Amino acid sequence: MRDFINKFGPEWVLRISLAATYLYSGLDLLRHPKSWYWAVRSLPNFIQEVINSFGIDLFLQTQGIVELTFAAILILWFLPKILTLAVVALTAIEMAVILLLVGLDGVTFRDIGVLGAALSLYIIINKK
Secondary structure: OHHHHHHHHHHHHHHHHHHHHHHHHHHHHHHOHHHHHHHHHOOOHHHHHHHHHHOHHHHHHHHHHHHHHHHHHHHOOOOOHHHHHHHHHHHHHHHHHHHHHHOOOOOHHHHHHHHHHHHHHHHHHHOO
């Protein structure tokens, strides 16, 4: 197992892990937006009002498309490095904002892990 993981290196372990996270949530957001209402309800009122002006289903399905796009960018090695840097920077910002605005809840552990993975990947790619 160690040899298998070493062939990929830390960058690809992080890229694949983050892409899998976005692939899973992106597909689920598109197929079952109502299952994600909980994530929007915990946001501050001023953000909820903006989301409600679009419609919560449309907002969540658009988020799903964005997340699938992020997954593709993370996996497609031949794309410009700047796109991957943008995705991991946006991921880190999104997770930090969620942690600041929503606070501690049942999925905070996941948000902290994704934030750390995104920051680590940003550092690794930016050093190249």
